[in-house]
Amino acid sequence: MARTLGTILTAMLIWTAVETRCEQHSDPKPIAVITEMISNADAGTIIRVPAGVYEGNLVVRKPVVLDGSDGAVLDGLGRGTVIEVLADGVVIRHCTVRNSGLDVTGEPAAIRVIAADVVIESNNISESLFGIDLRESPNAIIRSNKIECIDLEPGRRGDGIRLWWSHGCLVEGNVVHNSRDMVFWYSEDLRIRGNTVMGSRYGLHFMYSHGSVLEQNDLLNNSVGVYLMYSNGITLRENRMSNNRGASGYGIGLKDCDDITITGNALLANRVGVYIDNSPSSVGSKGLFESNLIAFNEIGLLATPNTHDNVFTNNAFIENEEPAATHGRGRLVNNTFAREGVGNYWSDYAGFDLDGNGIGDVVYEPQSLFGAMLANEPNLRLFVHSPAQRAIEFTSRALPELRPQSTLVDPSPLASPPEIRLDMAAKGRQVGSMLMLAVSMLAIAAGVIVYTIVEPRLGAAPRGDRS
Amino acid sequence: MSSAQLQSHPIPIGMPTAPSFVGGIARFARREFRDALASKWFILYTMAFTVLAVGVSFLSLSGVGSHGFAGFGRTAAGLLNLIMLVVPLMALTAGAGSIAGERERGTLLYMLSQPVSRSQVLLGKYFGLAVALICSLCIGFGISAGVLAWRAGGAGVFDFLMLIGLTALLAIAMLSVGFLISVVSRRTSVATGVALFVWLTLVFVSDLGLMASSVIFKLHVQEIFGLASINPLQCFKMAVIVSMNASLDVLGPVGAYASQTLGSALPWVLVSTLIAWTIAPLGVAIFLFTRRGTV
Numbered sequence: 001m002a003r004t005l006g007t008i009l010t011a012m013l014i015w016t017a018v019e020t021r022c023e024q025h026s027d028p029k030p031i032a033v034i035t036e037m038i039s040n041a042d043a044g045t046i047i048r049v050p051a052g053v054y055e056g057n058l059v060v061r062k063p064v065v066l067d068g069s070d071g072a073v074l075d076g077l078g079r080g081t082v083i084e085v086l087a088d089g090v091v092i093r094h095c096t097v098r099n100s101g102l103d104v105t106g107e108p109a110a111i112r113v114i115a116a117d118v119v120i121e122s123n124n125i126s127e128s129l130f131g132i133d134l135r136e137s138p139n140a141i142i143r144s145n146k147i148e149c150i151d152l153e154p155g156r157r158g159d160g161i162r163l164w165w166s167h168g169c170l171v172e173g174n175v176v177h178n179s180r181d182m183v184f185w186y187s188e189d190l191r192i193r194g195n196t197v198m199g200s201r202y203g204l205h206f207m208y209s210h211g212s213v214l215e216q217n218d219l220l221n222n223s224v225g226v227y228l229m230y231s232n233g234i235t236l237r238e239n240r241m242s243n244n245r246g247a248s249g250y251g252i253g254l255k256d257c258d259d260i261t262i263t264g265n266a267l268l269a270n271r272v273g274v275y276i277d278n279s280p281s282s283v284g285s286k287g288l289f290e291s292n293l294i295a296f297n298e299i300g301l302l303a304t305p306n307t308h309d310n311v312f313t314n315n316a317f318i319e320n321e322e323p324a325a326t327h328g329r330g331r332l333v334n335n336t337f338a339r340e341g342v343g344n345y346w347s348d349y350a351g352f353d354l355d356g357n358g359i360g361d362v363v364y365e366p367q368s369l370f371g372a373m374l375a376n377e378p379n380l381r382l383f384v385h386s387p388a389q390r391a392i393e394f395t396s397r398a399l400p401e402l403r404p405q406s407t408l409v410d411p412s413p414l415a416s417p418p419e420i421r422l423d424m425a426a427k428g429r430q431v432g433s434m435l436m437l438a439v440s441m442l443a444i445a446a447g448v449i450v451y452t453i454v455e456p457r458l459g460a461a462p463r464g465d466r467s
Numbered sequence: 468m469s470s471a472q473l474q475s476h477p478i479p480i481g482m483p484t485a486p487s488f489v490g491g492i493a494r495f496a497r498r499e500f501r502d503a504l505a506s507k508w509f510i511l512y513t514m515a516f517t518v519l520a521v522g523v524s525f526l527s528l529s530g531v532g533s534h535g536f537a538g539f540g541r542t543a544a545g546l547l548n549l550i551m552l553v554v555p556l557m558a559l560t561a562g563a564g565s566i567a568g569e570r571e572r573g574t575l576l577y578m579l580s581q582p583v584s585r586s587q588v589l590l591g592k593y594f595g596l597a598v599a600l601i602c603s604l605c606i607g608f609g610i611s612a613g614v615l616a617w618r619a620g621g622a623g624v625f626d627f628l629m630l631i632g633l634t635a636l637l638a639i640a641m642l643s644v645g646f647l648i649s650v651v652s653r654r655t656s657v658a659t660g661v662a663l664f665v666w667l668t669l670v671f672v673s674d675l676g677l678m679a680s681s682v683i684f685k686l687h688v689q690e691i692f693g694l695a696s697i698n699p700l701q702c703f704k705m706a707v708i709v710s711m712n713a714s715l716d717v718l719g720p721v722g723a724y725a726s727q728t729l730g731s732a733l734p735w736v737l738v739s740t741l742i743a744w745t746i747a748p749l750g751v752a753i754f755l756f757t758r759r760g761t762v
Contacts, residue, residue, distance in 0.1 A: 245712075245714075245716060249716075271716070298717060373678075374719075377681070377682055378719050378720050379681055379686075379688060379691055379719060379720050379721050380678055380681065380682075380719070381717075381718055381719025381720070381721070381722070382691060382692070382695055382701075382718045382719060382721040382722060383674055383677075383678055384717070384718065384719075385544055385547050385548060385704060385708070386547075386548070386551060386674055386700070386701070386704060387548060387551055387552050387670050387671060387674075388670070388671055388674030388675050388678065390548060391671055391675065392675075433624040434612055434615055434616035434624050434627070435612075435613065435616040436624075437609075437612045437616075437624050437627060437628065438609050438610070438612035438613035438615075438616055439609070439613075440609075441605045441606075441608050441609030441612060441631070442605065442606060442609035442610070444602075444605050445602040445603075445605035445606045445609065448500075448598060448602050449504060449602060452497055452500050452501055452504070453501065453504070455497070
């Protein structure tokens with residue numbers, strides 16, 4: 001009851017806010033103006049919607065191009081879905097769409113599509129529960145939209161982009177903030193490319209969606225970067241998952257997925273870089289992890305003990321708090337950590353490469369006593385980054401009988417990290433501020449020292465303080 | 468006590484009138500700072516800290532600098548370990564040597580004959596050493612900030628600033644403990660020994676003991692957090708991690724518990740624990756120093 005009341009109040013508040021704003025801008029028109037334009041136009045015409053705010057819920061039943069580049073704003077007034085596309089081949093571009101309903105049961109969206117070959121391009125979506133929702137809409141193109149969902153608690157939010165039974169779609173260059181998931185259900189042969197998802201629950205979430213390619217997506221500050229579930233034959237290429245640290249906090253999570261290829265991705269500073277739960281699940285299928293950069297995560301690779309038939313080659317595991325761990329008891333021995341004599345780079349590898357062929361001469365077997373203790377007693381994680389942790393690791397190195405069993409064996413570890421190139425805009429190097437800090441720190445020290453040495457000569461002597 | 472030795476310690480002698488409370492403290496602080504600059508321990512600690520900090524900065528950036536991802540975060544993890552080892556050692560031994568050293572050399576009696584109160588002498592010495600320690604840290608951090616700017620760009624300046632601030636707080640807290648040790652010890656050797664023992668306890672023994680007891684007695688997360696946050700070093704570590712990640716989830720269930728229950732109050736709780744570690748031992752030291760008749 002209180003929740004309904006809350007929702008109504010919020011809706012009323014938003015409505016009042018919108019009304020006030022519209023009064024300032026004057027002339028909000030009813031959405032029927034656009035409906036009339038569409039019904040007067042022939043199929044395939046480009047309708048340039050004049051600038052202005054259009055209030056209400058629009059249903060498009062004719063294949064037209066709706067172009068809002070003159071500054072059209074479609075406002076749902078907090079009720080239901082703002083634009084509903086029911087005709088094949090509709091194009092909606094450069095529109096600002098806002099204020100869908102909030103009630104989760106009706107799943108109101110800014111743009112809902114139930115038609116084939118639709119193009120949704122360069123729209124600006126805000127204050128909506130769901131962003132773009134495609135149902136049984138094959139071969140759609142969703143490109144360069146900016147979607148900002150209402151910032152509710154993650155479980156109550158809507159999905160930024162959702163595809164349901166929509167095969168062969170292209171989702172490209174969208175920017176999504178504060179959504180629940182960007183989710184793909186029962187949709188095959190998708191191309192998901194160059195999207196940015198921030199502050200959401202799952203960046204990209206696949207359920208029963210086979211044969212898709214995900215490339216150059218940027219997933220940061222979400223609860224989980226990419227979670228693939230029950231989806232086979234997916235390729236993840238050159239994506240970046242950084243700082244995904246929610247309750248599960250995986251860069252990439254795999255659950256019961258066959259024939260996954262994961263190459264050239266960067267998994268940085270997540271709670272867990274890669275999490276594998278029983279993937280691949282079918283007999284005869286394989287998972288391939290090649291040339292990924294897995295760095296600065298709490299755990300680089302975490303896998304359930306039943307995980308098998310994954311191949312890891314030419315990956316760089318750099319400075320993860322734990323390079324690899326088993327989720328539960330057991331070892332990851334049913335997976336292969338080298339292919340054709342090429343293993344992975346492990347930054348904690350203590351071996352050597354005497355013959356200089358780039359492959360370490362001793363196998364890599366991580367044996368961290370503290371890591372083994374953490375597996376049994378997760379509470380002890382409080383003591384990471386402390387000298388006590390170092391003391392324990394030192395003890396286990398000094399006393400071999402304390403050494404735990406290694407979680408994995410890499411027979412041919414790389415002596416130096418492989419060059420992993422990401423075609424993404426590198427962050428600007430703002431050297432200036434850090435340099436300034438360096439100079440100011442040194443200046444403070446020097447200043448105080450010089451002052452104390454010089455000061456008595458200046459001030460004290462005339463007062464006769466010194467004998 | 469030869470006159471030559473007196474000359475080497477320019478004590479504000481021959482004061483025409485008793486200075487104000489703050490003025491008296493300031494005179495002793497300046498003298499203490501000048502003495503520190505001339506002493507071997509200051510130079511040695513500064514050099515050691517600088518070399519180690521720069522080394523850690525270099526090592527943590529090697530191998531990943533080319534990817535452009537290396538920022539301050541990784542360096543911080545390395546620096547954190549180093550700071551927790553070296554800074555308490557510096558501060559505790561410096562503090563332990565202060566009063567006990569003067570007492571052993573006989574200069575303490577001379578200082579107390581000045582027209583100043585005992586608490587002024589103690590506070591003056593304390594502030595002088597605190598400034599010396601912070602200067603020493605500034606030099607070390609300044610040079611490693613230069614290394615970071617050169618190798619990794621300017622990412623994380625604010626984090627680095629927070630680290631410096633918290634390290635300074637840790638240093639003065641440990642200096643307070645050192646002063647308390649110094650006030651109650653008759654000889655420098657005893658004071659230094661006790662300081663080393665305290666250092667060992669704070670750095671290793673308490674953590675290892677808490678680890679063992681949390682495993683043996685199956686302590687709850689809130690008990691582990693409560694016990695761990697008594698230790699100023701753990702407080703310092705948690706405060707640094709909170710300042711960089713806004714949450715303690717890095718530290719597993721215990722950290723998540725602390726973040727959830729204390730929320731935005733968490734950094735303040737940690738910082739005030741450190742401040743309590745600064746004020747309480749110093750207060751006790753002043754109390755004992757002013758009460759004790761012996762010199």
